[in-house]
Amino acid sequence: MSPWKAAQPGDPVSAIDTPALVLDLDAFERNLQRMADALRGSKVRLRAHAKSHKCPEIALRQVALGAIGICCQKVGEAAVFVDAGIADVLVTNQVMGETKLRRLAPLARRARIGVLVDHPLQVRALSVAATAHQVTLDTYVEVNVGADRCGVAPGEDAVQLARQIAASPGLRFAGLQCYQGPAQHLRAPQARRDAIASACEAARMTARAIEACGIAVERITGAGTGTFVHERDSGVFNEIQAGSYVFLDRDYGDNQRGEGDVGFEHALFVRTTVISRATAGRAIVDAGLKASSVDSGLPTLWGRPDLRYVKAADEHGVLATPDAAAVSIGDTLLLVPGHCDPTVNLYDDLVCVRGGLVEALWPIAARGALL
């Protein structure tokens, strides 16, 4: 890991070493509040997706503002958040292998732990692990509602798995995971609305079929930052798994806003320094693809519409500049990452700033928790 921190609490913002991952606390807190406001009065709770931030300090603030708990993708992430005192953690993933199950099951002594299945073998293995550790695991059937990733087809396959779970020692059938991932990034509001309408219909139909067997479907969980207003208003979902809303990124910012959308704002930035200015039309910054993940496209420059980030190498970013006077060597700039989740995963700390000062460093405690 880095032998040094980018800053210390109390430092002026100008003293932050670069590249650094900077959280604008005012914007971040407004985003937290906007989500709480958006869900107030509905019967829908936030289950904040902690894969986005991997940061217990943020999860605790989400719970303080009403989140039922968190979800995450990995058993290792779940362990970090249980250790931090989060009482309800759902691993929104299939957990395969004895090693992972041996680590997952004991967490259920300290928190309510949920996990997904989309195959009978997973149910059997979970039941063995849960009974061996004398715990109960909330078990959700993942239904493919259009994402075409994990998940059984809506309807009968899901009913069979729900029956199997209900009959398995150590497991409690907790409901359905119905996440439509690609819909989050459809640019047109109507396309997002249509995709979620279809997902809701599949979820509703599946839940009814399971309940027709006398098995209660307590929770229907899913949604993300791009579409959650539709799941919220569906009458089907009762949990929302938004994560990116705390930060927003360039990719989510590229979504066209629809009626009723909640206006989150960019709160996460990569602070970077211009290290080379050898040519008038080009500036080189010290934040490349190891500082801002490019999987969802390049970052943009914050507050500098005259500059474009046009190419990323490992530790260099190439900016196209209108003229020689646009930026000088040694200048610092802020990037809006293309995709917040994998960008956060590149750092050990969030440098939290407010009013021109570094207020805190928050450890990204689940950074690299791949297992």
Added chain:
Amino acid sequence: MSPWKAAQPGDPVSAIDTPALVLDLDAFERNLQRMADALRGSKVRLRAHAKSHKCPEIALRQVALGAIGICCQKVGEAAVFVDAGIADVLVTNQVMGETKLRRLAPLARRARIGVLVDHPLQVRALSVAATAHQVTLDTYVEVNVGADRCGVAPGEDAVQLARQIAASPGLRFAGLQCYQGPAQHLRAPQARRDAIASACEAARMTARAIEACGIAVERITGAGTGTFVHERDSGVFNEIQAGSYVFLDRDYGDNQRGEGDVGFEHALFVRTTVISRATAGRAIVDAGLKASSVDSGLPTLWGRPDLRYVKAADEHGVLATPDAAAVSIGDTLLLVPGHCDPTVNLYDDLVCVRGGLVEALWPIAARGALL
């Protein structure tokens, strides 16, 4: 960081938890030897690029096989490798800012430390830092030989910087950095050869112009895994900065081989598990873009030409499968990462395997060393 390790020394390979970054030690050692063989008898030394592996265990083996030392991109990386006992470390980058210089300069008491410049202000700041810390910094002029990133134009601009360095207290003009990055990945052998011929001509002309001023150009350093045979044979370069050769990745593997190319082999893999098989034509693995960087394209499946990795989400990879029998839930597979450098940067350890057993875990000590 991950609360657990993926394996322990002595474990059978089958017990490695996933996703894990696996180094095939036999293939890795053959790659090290191939590079040593390729440079034997030439006047060219390897300055192994440690940004690829960020791993002192590997750097020490490279030096044992003849490398003059290492290069890296960040001051934080340099600190890790100096701590590990590497005696000659070149930061192949412009180092901007007082904080960074205050950390760089003291390293020169424990190792030979080099750094690049492409602007007079950098020379001045380096000289101030070097004299303040009573050290001498090897200072290289970076010349743009076709990469269009950092670096002054060949010729007069480089001469002026070399003069300034030679006249600056605390600095020693050490030579020229002439790295043609994009040429590494040109697919056609002739295109790589032509690009390096042009780079060599620019380097040669610039060196002659500097020497005409009575300033010796001790080192001309650059090259990478894709082109180093040309720089080796150029009569211009005397250092080779290859890094990826120790691992090879999918992107380098896609280069067409030319006459005289050294045949490195894939030694780095992401071990992954099939976690979902809900549809006959699709399998989901537990290695997504947080386990294998997709900046240079998707990974491929090792030894499984019947399977294609077609989509990466944060923690999921989607494989297209020919039929339901192709893979089963729980199967483990090996991925060849698209780009080794940023993939290594996602992990804390290399799981080193040989003969079906885990032989060692090597810390990726400079992981995340962005400063």
